[in-house]
Amino acid sequence: xxxxxxxxxxxxxxxxxxxxxxxxxxxxxxxxxxxxxxxxxxxxxxxxxxxxxxxxxxxxxxxxxxxxxxxxxxxxxxxxxxxxxxx
Numbered sequence: 001x002x003x004x005x006x007x008x009x010x011x012x013x014x015x016x017x018x019x020x021x022x023x024x025x026x027x028x029x030x031x032x033x034x035x036x037x038x039x040x041x042x043x044x045x046x047x048x049x050x051x052x053x054x055x056x057x058x059x060x061x062x063x064x065x066x067x068x069x070x071x072x073x074x075x076x077x078x079x080x081x082x083x084x085x086x087x
Contacts, residue, residue, distance in 0.1 A: 007076040011068050018064030025057030 004012075032050030034040045064071075 007072050010075055011072045014068045014071050015065055018061045018068070021057055021064065022061035025054045025061055027054075029054030029058065 028050045031040070032047045032054055035047035035050065
């Protein structure tokens with residue numbers, strides 16, 4: 001039974017944070033789309049705030065999920081495993 005190293009756990013945490021942020025940002029983006037189309041009517045100007053929050057959140061979430069091995073290598077520089085095998 002393989003035992004996870006601290007770097008493996010850190011990589012898992014970074015990816016999990018990315019997935020949570022992605023889901024939260026998608027919610028904001030979809031709600032902004034619903035307001036832009038007119039399905040939901042709230043106070044004026046809120047659809048802009050949904051897009052301003054949702055789009056950068058999606059970008060940061062994708063970076064967290066795709067670049068998790070880089071974050072692990074940066075945080076654990078002494079780890080001597082192959083680059084493809086990290087996190």
